[in-house]
Amino acid sequence: MLEELTGSAVVRLNHAFAVAEASGPEAGLVMLDGLEAELPHHHLLPATRAELLRRLGRTEEAVTEYGRALALVGTQQEREFLLSRRTETERGLRP
Numbered sequence: 001m002l003e004e005l006t007g008s009a010v011v012r013l014n015h016a017f018a019v020a021e022a023s024g025p026e027a028g029l030v031m032l033d034g035l036e037a038e039l040p041h042h043h044l045l046p047a048t049r050a051e052l053l054r055r056l057g058r059t060e061e062a063v064t065e066y067g068r069a070l071a072l073v074g075t076q077q078e079r080e081f082l083l084s085r086r087t088e089t090e091r092g093l094r095p
Contacts, residue, residue, distance in 0.1 A: 009038035017048055025052040043072035047082060050089070059092045 013035060020028025029052050032045065039045045050065035066086035073079045 009035055013048060020052050025055040028052050041072055043069045054089050059089050062089050
């Protein structure tokens, strides 16, 4: 309802993550489609996509998305968190 009232892309991003928690990561990923145009410089879009891809076991795609998020992130604390998640995800790629 909030998304309908505001038309906010950030609300849609948060809604997608909530849907992923309730219905699975694939459902959340579908809701993220098309947000790139509305949030082209927002690190949370690729960070959210990375997390959902990681949960689906699509580790190579997740690592790429973490890289996109890192290129956009503004704070050191968030950068460190994203780096740790990417490193953790990369470990899943190694035999």
